[in-house]
Amino acid sequence: MQLGAFSISLAVKDIAASAAFYKNLGFTDHGGDITQNWIILKNGEAVIGLFQGMFEKNMLTFNPGWNQNAEALDSFTDVRELQRELKAKGTDFLSEADEGTTGPSSFIVLDPDGNPVLVDQHV
DSSP, X not given: OOOOEEEEEEEESOHHHHHHHHHHTTOEEEEEXXXXXXXXXXXXXXXXXXXXXXXXXXXXXXXXXXXXXXXXXXXXXXXXXXXXXXXXXXXXXXXXOOTTOXXXXXXXXXXXXXXXXXXXXXX
C-alpha cells in the first residue's frame, strides 16, 4: 500500500513562534499561508505543516498523488482505493472519503494510541 508523500502536521499555539523555531532548525517555506494560520516547511525530505486553531492534535499526514516536493505523480493509488483496502482489513475510520467522487478527498484513521492519521489527496 503506497500512501504518498509524508509529513507531520503540528497543532501549534503560536504559528509565528513555531515557524521561527523550525526555520532556526533549517526548515524553509514550502507552501501555505501564515496569515491564514497554516504553513508548510521543508528541510531536505522532511516536511512539517504548522496549523494554528485548525485541529486539536498533531497528525501524521500522507498525500496520495504527491512526491515530497508536492509535485503530482503520474501514477498513484487513489485515496478511495486506499480506503477500500483498509476497510477490507477491518480498519475503523474517524472520517471517510466520499466513494462517489473523484479527485481531491481525504480520510482519517486513528492509530492504537489515538493519534490521527490523515490521508489527504489533493489531485
